[in-house]
Amino acid sequence: MPKLILIDGSSYLYRAFHALPPLSNARGEATGALFGVVNMLRATLKAKPDYLAFVSDAPGPTFRDALYAQYKANRPPMPDDLRSQVEPMLAIVAALGFPILRVGGVEADDVIGTLALQAQAQGIEVEVSTSDKDMAQLVGSHVTLVNTMSNTVLDSAGVMEKFGVMPAQIIDFLALTGDAIDNIPGVPKCGPKTAARWLGEYGSLDGVIAHADRIGGKIGESLRATLPQLPLSRQLATIKTDVPLEFGPTDLARREADVEQLRELYTRYEFKAALKELDSAAEPAGAHPVHDALRAEQHQSHRVQGALLQTEFSGPGEYELVTTQARFDAWLEELRGAELIAFDTETTSLDAMRADIVGLSFAVEPGRACYLPLGHDYPGVPPQLDRDDVLRALKPIFEDATRPKLGQHAKYDINILSHYGIAVQGLKHDSMLESYVWNATATRHDMDSLAKKYLGYDTVKYEDVAGKGARQISFSQVDLDTACRYAAEDADVTLRLHHALWPKLESVPALRRVYEEIEIPLVPVLAEMERRGVLIDGDELRRQSQQLGRRMLELQQQSYALAGREFNLDSPKQLQAVLFDELHLEAKLKTPTGQPSTNEEALEAIADTHELPRLILDYRGLAKLRSTYTDKLSAIVNPRTGRVHTSYHQGSVATGRISSSDPNLQNIPVRTEEGRRIRQAFIAPPGWWVMAADYSQIELRIMAHLSGDEGLLKAFREGGDVHRATAAEVFGLKPEEVSANQRRAAKAINFGLMYGMSAFGLARQLGVDRAEAGDYMARYFARYPGVHAFMEATRERAHHDGYVETIFGRRLYLENLNARNQALRQGAERAAVNAPMQGSAADIIKRAMIAVAAWLKDRDDAHMLMQVHDELVFEVRADAVDTVRTAVVARMSGAAELAVPLLVDVGVGANWDEAH
Template sequence: MSRLVLIDGSSYLYRAFHALPPLSNAEGEPTGALFGVVNMLRQTLKEKPDCAAFVMDASGPTFRDELYPEYKAQRPPMPDDLRAQVEPMLEIVEALGFPILRVSGVEADDVIGTLALQGVDDGLAVTVSTSDKDFAQLVRPGIELVNTMTGTVTDREAVIAKYAVPPERIVDLLALMGDTVDNVPGVDKCGPKTAAKWLNEYGSLEGVIENAASIKGKVGDNLRAALDRLPLNKQLVTIKTDVELDLGCPQLKLRERDVEALRVLYTRYGFNAALRDLDGQAPAANGAAAKPPSGRSSTPAPAEAPDAALAEKGEYECILDEAALTAWVARLEQAELIAFDTETDALDAMQANLVGLSFAVEPGEAAYVPLGHEYPGAPAQLDREWVLEALRPVLTDADKPKLGQHGKYDLHVMRRHGVDIAGYAEDTMLESYVLNSTASRHDMDSLALRHLGYDTIKFSDVAGKGARQISFAQVALEEATPYAAEDADVTLRLHRVFAPKLAADAGLQKVYREIEMPLVPVLARIEATGVLVDAAELRRQSGVLGKRMHEVQQQAYELAGRSFNLDSPKQLQAILFDELGLKAVVKTPKGAPSTNEEALEAIAEDHALPRLILEYRGLAKLRSTYTEKLPEMINPATGRVHTSYHQAVAATGRLSSSDPNLQNIPIRSEDGRRIRQAFVAPPGRVVMACDYSQIELRIMAHLSGDAGLIAAFEAGLDIHRATAAEVFGASLEEVTGDQRRAAKAINFGLIYGMSAFGLARQLGIGRGEAQDYIATYFNRYPGVREFMDRTREQARERGYVETVFGRRLYLNDINARNQALRAGAERAAINAPMQGTAADIIKRAMLSVDAWLAEHRDRADMIMQVHDELVFEAEAGFVDTLREAVEARMQAAGELRVPLLVETGVGANWDEAH
C-alpha cells in the first residue's frame, strides 16, 4: 500500500525550538530549531514515503478569526531567534524535495486534515507527523499519528489509552477543556479526566449539554455557566476536512534532492552529520563548529550540532534464555567500553533489590536482562544468581572499562548483590559536570535532550505517577525493555559526545580523570560504611527541643498579647505589621510584607517577637530534620545511617549530601553541636575529625600573592588577629575581641563579595565606618584588590574562572546588562576559585587517604566528609597512626604558597572530636 506522510511544520518548528539547546553556527545565526526539524525530515526520508507534504500556516486571518475574534489573541509573537530560522528551514525543506503547502484562510491543521481523509479515500496509508494533540481527532483506520522526535505512534487504541475517549470524541473533549494556547476558554476547572468522565457517561458533547442540570458541585456550576459557548468551542477545535485543494498524492510526490543547495545550507549551519549523510564527503572546515548565540559566549560551544545518528531510536533485545545471555557476554568481553545500568525496586541504593540489568556496546544496540519482574502473566526469567555468575568475570575485570550515568548507585546495588564492579572508568554525569557545571542539569533525560536532541522514555511513562505508580518489578517486559535498554544506550551515546570535548581540553580532562572519576569508588565506600547514630539520644533531644519550642511559643503569645499560629505567614503578617505596627523591610513578589528569615532578621532589633519566631523556627527545623528523622533513616540491615554524596550538584565542585544532609547540621549553635553528639563510635572505637583551618583564606593568599597575607600565614599567626592589627593600626597584643570579630567579618566577607552595607549590618556599625574598614584592608593587603580586579576582568573576557587545579566555573551573567545579575556573577567570580580550589583539595585528600586506608580497613574507616572536614571511625589504639597519616596527606593535597593546616580532634562522638 502506498504511503502519504503529512508533516505539521509549525508543530515541529516550535517543538524543536523549545526542546533543543540554543545552538548557533560559526556566524552566530541560531540553528537549534532548524537542526531539530532537519533531523526529523531526514528520518522521514529514510522511511521512503511515496508522497509527502510539509504544511505550514499561511499568513493572514482564517475562518476561525471570523467566528471568534479573540481566537489566538493571547498567543505571544514568535521569538526573534525562532523567526530567523523559518526561512532557512523552508530552503532546506525545498532542497530536500518536500512539497510545501500554505493555504490562505485556513490553518495548516485543516490542510492536513483534508489531505489525510482524501488519502484514505484513495487507498493510501496516511501518517500525520506531529506532536499536536488536536490531531488525535483524525485517527481512524488508515490514519495514524507519529511523533518523529520521540518515535511514538498513535493509533485508535493509543488515543483511548491516553485520553480515555475514542478519536471521534476528541473534539468534544477539547471543547470542554478549552485550549489556552489558542485562547479558547473551556469549562472552568474541567481538565481531561473530568471531560472524559462526562463524555463516557453522556455519550457526546451534546449529551453533556443536555444533562448539565444534573451535574453537581462547583464544576457543575462552571459547566452551566459555559453552556452558551460550548457549540462555538466545538467549531473552533474541529479540524476542517473539506478544504478545496487541487492536490492529491500525484502532486505530492517527493522531488529529487538538490544536493548542491543542501551542501551549501548544511555547511552554513554546521550540520556535519547531515553533510556526511548527503554524499559521504567530509564537511567544509568553515562550517564545522557550532557555538552559542551572541550574548551567551560564556557557555562553551559544542563541537558541532548533535549527530542525527545519536538521536535516532535504538533496537533493543530482551534476554530471556541462557543462549541469548551467553551471546551478549561474548560481546561484552570483546567490547572496548561497556555501558551498563541497573533497574531496581527502590531509590535507596542501600536497600533496593535488583530487578534487571541493561548493557550497550554500540550506539543504537542494547539489551535488557530482566531478573525480578513479578506481575500476572510475566514470562519466565533467568535465575538471578546464574546471570550474575555468568557476568561476574566481565564485571569484575578491571581491564574491561565500564561506563555509567551516576554509576555510584549501580556500584552499590551490584555490591549488595555480590558483584564488586571493577574498572568503572567513565561516567556521563561527571563528564557533563566537569565540562560545564552550570550549563544544565546533569541527569540523563536532560543531557539526552540537550546534547542528542533525544527525548527519552520517562519512568512515569512505564510506571505511572503519584499514588498509582507501580514498582519497576511490576512493569511489563514489553515496556520495561525499551525503557531500561535505552538507559544504557543513551549513556553510551552521550559518552561519544562528551569524551572528545574533554580530550580537547587538558585541564578539564585532568579534573575528570584525576579527581572526579577516582572519587566515585571512594564515596561509594564511605556511603556503604555509614555512620553509627544513637537513636535513643536523638529521641531524648527531640523531647527537649519540643519542650523548648513550647516555651518559646508561650513567650511569643505573651509578647503578641494573644495566641496565634507561629507557622502561619498570614497570621505572622497580621501580628507583626498590623497589630504591632512594625515596618516591613522585605516584601514578597506580590508586594505583601514578607515573614521569611531575611525579613525577620531585618526587624529583629525593633521588637523581641521576630527574634523569638526565628528561634522557634530554628528549633523546629532541627527537630523535624534531624532528631525526628535521623532515627527513621537507620538502615535495618546495618544499624547505621548511610548518606548519599553528590558530585554533580554544587557548581563550584563542592560535595553535597542528602538523606541525611550532613552539610547543614549547624556547628555554631549549641543545639547543632548537641545533634553531633548522637553520631557515635561503637565500643572499642572512637571518632576522629580532621578539619582544614581557614583553607579559603589560605587559598586567597595563594591566588593573590599578597605579601602581607602570605607572611602572616607563614608565621603561623592568628589571621583574624593579624588582619585586625593591620586594619586598626594596633599591635597583635592590643587587638580587642571586637576588633578581631570585625577583621574576621572582613576576611570572610570579601571572599563572598560582601558590600560595605552588608558588613555594616553584620557588625552593627555605620556604612561609612564599614567602608573605611574595607578601604584600610585593601591598603594593607593591595595584592587582594589586584587579584579581585584581575579575576573580574578575566571572567569578563573568558566567561569563566578556574581553580588552581583547572576546574572551570562558567558565569553566564558576567557581561549581563542587568546590574544585579552582573554583580552576582562578579561575586561568584571572586568566590568560585577559592571554594572550588578548596573542594579540589579535600577531594584530592580523600583519594590519598583512601589509598592509604586500603591496608588498614580492619582498623579504621573514613565515614563522613563535611565541608572542609574528614571524619573517621577507628580503633582507639590506632588513632595516633591514623592522625599522622591523615594530616600528612591532607596537608600535601594542595601545593600553595602558604602551608595548609589541619586541626584534629578525637572523642566518643562527633561533637567531642571537635
C-alpha cells in the first residue's frame, strides 16, 4: 500500500529539545533541538514514504480558544534557546523537500487527523510521527503512531496495552483524566487506571455519566461534581477530522531536495553525520563492507533446522543451501512432482527492469525450503552452481503451464526471470493477492505483515541480513548461510500463507471468482506492460525544459520590475523582505516564529492585492513541472530498453484500483497547458501511433446501474449530454434551456454524490451559499429517487455487514461505520457509498485489460503500454489502427453487462496528448 507519513512538527521540536543536551555550534548558536529534529527527519526519509508532510500550528487563536478561554492557558512561553532553532528547523525541513502545512483556525492535530482519515479511506497506510497521546484516537487498521526518537510503533493493540482502552475510547479517556498541558479539565483524582476501568465497565463517557450515581467514594463525588463540564472536555480533546483543506493526501509527494541549501545548513550547524550522508548519497550500492554484526551471525552449517508446527505454520522451518549438482538434481525431481511450487528470487535491486538475479528459493511443502545461490560475489564466497546451467534446467518447469506455481508479489519475480529468457507460465496463486482479495484493509500485504497477522510468525527482515541505511549492502554480498536463512524462508512463508489464506477465499465463492478471474489473470498482463515500457521523446522534454526556463526567466524579470530590484525568487527570506518590508503587503499567515509566511497558502491569500504574489506562484508552478517531469523523465529512461518503465501495484488501493509508481504515470498533469504538453513527449516509434481508449463517465454509469433509477437510466440510454439532462430534470427546464452554470451544478452533483459530497462541499465547489446547494441536492433526489434509495440502502447494508461489494463481489471493509466519532463515522459512510462505484470501475477495467491482452497475445502490431485510471494507452502500427480500435472498443465495452451502455472514447495521435 502507498504510505503517508504525517509529522507533528511541534512534537518533534519539543521532544528533541527536552531529550538532548544543550548543544551549540562554533558561533554559539543553540543546536540541540535542531540536531534531534534533523536526525528524525533523515530517519523518516529512509522509510521512503509515497507521501509525507511536516505539520505545524498556524499562528493565532483556534476554535478551541473560542470554546474555552483557559485552553492551554497554563502552557509556559517557548524558551529562547528553543525559539532560536525554529527558523533554521523550517529551513532544513523545506530543503529536505517536506511539504510544510499550517492551517489557520485549527491545530496541527486537526490537520493531521483530517489527512489521516482521508488517506485511510483512499487505501493509503498512515504513520503519524508524534509523541502526543491525544493522537491515539486516530489509530486504526491503516493508521499507526510512530515515535521516531524511541523507535516505537503504536497500533490498536499498543493503544490498548498502553492506556487500557481502545483507540475509539481515547477521547472519552482524555475527557475523564483531563490534560494538564492543554489545560483541559477532567475529573479531579481520576487517573488513567480509573478512567480505563470506568470505560471498560460502562463503554463510553456517556455510559459513565449515566451511571455516575453508582460510583462511590470521593472519586464518585468528584465525578458527579464535574458532570456539567465533561461534554466540553470531550469536545476540547476531540481531534477535528473534517477540516476543509485545499489539498489531499496524494498532493503531498516529497519535493526535490535542495542539496546545496542542505549542505550550507548542515555545515553551519556542524551536523557531520548528515553532511556525510549527503555526500555519500552518490556512492554506488554495495560500496560499504559487511557489518561486523552480520559476520557474527553467520551460520557454520548449510542447514537451518527447527521444529515446524504443521497445524499452525508458526514455527521455524528447515532450510537447505543447495551448492552441489547432486542436491540440485534432487530438488529438480521434487519440483517436477510437486502439486504446487512456491518460488522467489533474490536480486540486486527492487527495480525489476534493472535488477540482476542473485539466487532462487523454492518450497513444495510447508516448513521445508531450499536456496540456490547464483550470483553472490563477496570476497571468499564458496563455490556456487553455474547460473546459466541452473536456469536452463529450471526453464521447462517455469514455462510448463500445467505445473501450478505460487509467489508473493509474483509479478516482480516473473519480470526478473524474463531477463534470462524464461517466460513463467502457470501462476496459480499469489499470497499477496489472496490477502488483498480476502480483506484489502485488514493489513498491509507485504510478506512480513502477512506472516505476523495470519501465521503469528516473525520473519527475518531484509535489514537483518543486509544492514541499514548507508551501510546496507547488496544481497549479492550477503554470506551464503545468512542468505539461505532469509531467502528460503521467503518461499516457505509464501507457501504457509497460501495454506492459511486459500481456504478463506474458497469459503466465499464471490471472492474466489474475483481472485481467480480478475486478479491472478491480471498479473502477467501488468508484468508485460511493465516490461514493454513507454517511449519518451527526450528532445521534446529538453525543449519543454528550455521553454519553461525561458518562461521562468520572464516571470523573474517581471517580478524584478514590480519589486523595483532584483532578488532571489527561491529565497523565502528575500521574498519576505520584498513583499512585506518593501511593498508593505499585509501578511495573512505567519511562520511559527511569527514571521510573515511566503508558502503557497500565504501567497494565495494575498494574490488579489498585488501582482507579485501571483507571479511568484506561477514561477513556482513552472519550477515544479520542470524539476519533477521535464528534467526527470529523460533521466530515468532504462538503458537496456530506451524506455521508461513504471511499476503497477494491484494490492495497494482498498477499492481495487491499480496504482503506479517509479515513476507515477497516473499523475502526469493535465489541468494546465504546460502540464498537458508533457504528454506530448510520450510517443510511438516510427510507423506507429499512440492510441488512448477511455471509458466515458464509467462511475456515473455504474451508479445508474446499481441504483436502477429510471431517470438516470433514461438519460444514459438516450445517449445525450447526461449532465445537461440532469440539469433539465433538477431545474424543470427543457435541455436546450439549461444554462452553463446549471449544467455545471448538475455535473458537480452527479459526481459529488458518488464521493459523499455534502451540501457544504457542493456550496464551496459552486461558489453558492449552503442553503442554495442544499436546495440543488433536494431537487436532485426528488427527480432521482432511486439514487437516494440506493445510497441509503448501501449505508444500511454497510452498517449491518461491515463491508460493501462491487458488482463482481469484491468487498471493502469499513471499520469506522459504527464509530462514536461523528467525523469517522460519516467518512466511513461516504466511503461505503463510493466504493461500489469506484471498485466496480476498477474491476471492469481489469477485466478489459485481461480480454484485450488475450486478443493481443499473438499479434505484433499493437502493445498495451499504460493504465491510467479509466484509460488504456497503446502503441499501434499504422496499418492496424482501425482493426485494433474496433477490437479494443469491443472488449472494453464488453467487460461488464450494465443496464446502460458502457461507452469507450478512442483517440489516436503521434503522442499521448494528441490521442487523449
